[in-house]
Amino acid sequence: MPHDTATGPAATWTARWAGALLCLAVAAVHVVDQGGMTATRDPHYLGVAYHVLEIAALVAAVLLLLGLVRPGWLLAAGVALGPLLGYVLSRGPGLPYYSDDVGNWTEPLGLVSLAVEGALLLLSLPLLARSLRRRTY
Template sequence: MSHRTAVVAEAAWAPRWAGALLCLVVAAIHVVDQDGLTATKAPSYMGIAYHVLEIAAVIAAVLLLLGLVRLGWLLAVGVALGPLVGYILSRGPGLPGDSDDIGNWTEPLGLVSLAVEGALLLLSVPLFVRSLRRRP
């Protein structure tokens, strides 16, 4: 392997590791927000959504680290976009059975979550699109 090929191969790892790390941080933030792995946030549909998000985030991280980038980046887009939409809906009009967060735009954990999810979205969308241009 030439030096240039080695540098390109090494560079390809950097965004995958970054994406995997961001996915795991999204999962961790939501575990903290629901008070642990075994807790389920109320209302129950929101608690289930948290658990699905956490599992999807771990799966996306594993896929990225294994080099299954097309599926990994697609799942990472969902891991970023889902909670962003949920944050906006829960703080704006509110969600069915959950009006506690309406107007609570500056909750510290929520702001950290927005930053991490925003970074993941900015990373994952272009890399997913690039993966579509490559042969399967």
């Protein structure tokens, strides 16, 4: 009998796929925002942070699809939280040597980013907590 309950394997597989797709969406939004795969934003530390985020998002997606849920959900939560914090700081007080987005709370790509990262955070935190309660990875 297939397990298609909210806590069965089918639900877990669906959640992992959703998490992986949301991670890839976070990466895609940031690739677009930086101007492409090979571009790097200024200041340099911000450009490096974008690349690190994109790589982390890809790794999290792979971990989730491979069934390594504890490290996958942990990294996915970080992929969601990091840019959320960056959004607030870059639009609020600004970042060192970067004030271009101060006050720019309604930028369309930024709002898409917030929606994707928020959805990923809402998905990943309870599933990370659930994986921590279990003894297996």
